[in-house]
Structures are given as structure tokens and as C-alpha cells.
Amino acid sequence: MKFYRTFLPFKVISFDLDDTLYDNREVIRTANREFLSRLQQTSQISDLNEETWQAWKDRVAQQEPVLCEDVTAWRKLAMQRMLEHHGKSAVEIQYISQGVMQHFLEFRHEISVPSKTIAILNLLKQRYRLAAITNGNVTPRRIGLNQFDVVYCGGLQGRAKPHRDLFHRTAEYFGVRPHEILHIGDNLVTDVRGAIQAGCQAGWINLSDKSIREFSDATLLPTMEISDLLQLLDLI
Template identity: 40%
Template sequence: MIRFNRALEQAKVLSFDLDDTLYNNHPVIKAALQAQHDYLQTLPQWREQEADFWQYCREQALMQQPALAHDVTALRKQALTHAMNHLGVDNSHAEHAYRAFAEARSDIIVADSVLALLDTLRQRFRLIAITNGNVDVTRFNLHGQFDAVFMAGPDGRAKPYSDLYHKAAQAMAVTPQQIIHIGDSLDTDVQGANNAGCKSVWLNNQAINYHYKGLADMEISDIHELEILT
């Protein structure tokens, strides 16, 4: 299914969300959380805590540093540090637990058909990624696929704020109107792109109720339908 709500023209850059747009992120996150959990379970002090202890640590980290809401890596590290301090154990366990999470977090294989699609699109557009997540594209087969990757936290506030889009436009020496952003979330990807003055494509392939009522410029149900842009 392809639906155009507004014309897509004069674009020079295609921007991709990563998680759940170019690959299914649900099993990846599940495995990463399990890897962190498995490491923390080696600590007797951790095993003594209530089931909601991890959520408590995240909330405490955010309470102390609200800006961490825009940087999922820094938030997780700070929550782990808070946990180790609370448990009275060496802070090195926070780094080890995060490393276990991070290694599983980027254990991804993008389908060959998606890589072929990117190759086709690259013949007409420059390709970038804009993500709220913390996946490391250099550690799996998206490495080398993008001219640049912009991440919430290091590069600005998370989508739907305009920071990442505007930084991308500046870095790529184009106007926001010359960027088409493709993502699975109406609330972050489409709303963010629209707010920033970019074009937007909604990959509508998940049964999720979103709050944002605005329209994407284009709506697709399968990532391969982007071939229509070539």
C-alpha cells in the first residue's frame, strides 16, 4: 500500500530511522535486556532486590538529570551506576552490565533485500540515519551504508524535537525541505520531520495507536515500496 498525501519533490537526502524501520528491533531489545539481566544476576546484592528495582534506578537517574531522557545510552549507564552505588558494589559492574547490553543491542543482521534497496536508493539520493536509539551501525551490516548517522543525545534532543533534523540539514548542506525522513513512528519520526520542515514517509506496518494526528507526506506498508522514489 502506497499513499501520497503531499508531493515529494526536490529531495536530495533520504533519512532513515533505524529500529523497526530497517529491521525488526523487538527481538534485539529483548536479547539485550536479557544479557544485562543475566550479568546483574551474578551479583548477590542485585538478586536480593525487588522486581521493580531497575525501574526505580531509571527513575532516580531521570529525576537527578532530566536531560537524560534524550540520551538512552547515558540514561542506562547512569541508572546502572545508581544501582551499583545503592547496592554498595564496585562501579565497574555498571560498565560490565552495560557492555553486555550493548553487545547484544547491536547483534543485528539486516536483510539482503533491504541492503539492495539502499543501494538502489543511493543512486539518486544521499543516505543518512536519524535515530533516538543507541544501536551501533558500525557493528553490523549497515556499516558504511550512510553518509552520516545522527543520534539523540550526542547530536541533540530526541525526535520529535527538530534538533537532529536541523543538524542533519546543516551537515549535509541542504535545506530541511530537501530531506525525506522515513520511519515507523508517527509520534517521533513523522511528527519530528514535519515539525522540522522535512518531508516524511510513514512506514505503517505495526499495530500501534499513536497520538500524533498529522499526516505524513507519503505512507507505505512495506519498506521496499520506497523503490517508487527512484
């Protein structure tokens, strides 16, 4: 455990979800493959592939940047715009998009949370109030994580990280000042910069063998750095 800033007493620990509490990489790759496969089957669009789908997502992100902070709404809108472009009727668009999104979210939640992570959260919950602040679309209870008093998702309850909305909303929910929140996450921009700029404390989980000085996006130092969630138990 390394400290880069003055470490202050805190009452709440908030967590990022994807790639902080579990490895999300293969899950999202599989979910995306399943999404595209189901969309190809149901839409019968012959030239649909990863490249054309990404182009539609990029186009919608440029047109509706704030809406796209909700990653589920972003995916839905990109799919609907693409289907409209290919001449699908409103009824067809609704039928296809609902079925494909349901299929995607099923695979999106095929997450095996490590038993160690669950045990750590259970121990921390005995001492601190816990929250989840995510830019993703995973429902914690659906993957066996029921330790959080509140869950805030970017684009739904406020602007996505690194915007301060969800951090301040968490402080309001618990009736604490921002610096009484310790936010834990793997991303130096959305988690570390977002938390620090919101007045919270930030714990960066560094899952690499690199020093923080080797990351170009480390524009703001975290309060602390850990290499394993287990180190958080030293705070109890």
C-alpha cells in the first residue's frame, strides 16, 4: 500500500465494479460477440460486422454524447438508428432491439465474482457503509454482490465518471462530506481523477507491474495505491 496524499478518516467506501471487483475482459468480449450474432440473425443485415457496428456507435456518441454516458441507452440508440437506416419498421425495430438487448444483458451478467472479493466486501461492510459507482451496466445483485447500500450508474442517476455527479450524490445519500468517501477503482481517469476532483479520496488498484509514473493518464495522483483488494482490510 502506497500513499500519495494525506489520508483522512472516512466513513464510506465506494467501489467501481468492472475490472475492480472482478475481471470483466472476457465477459464483455463474449457479450459483445453474442450481441452482434443475435443482431445479425434477427435483422438479416448482410453487411453487419464489428467494424460497421462500431461505426454506428461512434456516430451516435458524437451526436448524443451525454445520453451515451448511459452505456445501455447508447447501445439501444445505435441499434435503433442502424435498423432505421436499413428500412426496418417501428414494430420491427422494437421487436429486434428488445430481444437483442435482453440476450446481450444475459451474457453481460455471466460474471464469476471471486470468493475472495465477496469475503473482503463482507468484512468491510462490518465497519463501513459501502456503495457502488459504475459507468457500466452490471446489476450487482444479479452477480451475487448484495453488500452495497446504494448503487449509482453513470447516465442514470447522474453524469458518468469522471464527472462529480455520482460522487456527490453518494455523499448526499450517506450524509457525509465528500472527503469522508474513499473511492476504489482501477481507472486513473474515471475513478481516480473523478474522485479527487469531486473532493473524495481515491484508492487506485494497480493490477499491473508498472509504476504509476508509467501511465500517461495519471494526471492526478490517487490518495493511495493498492495492488490487491485484500490490502483494504488493513484499514479496518
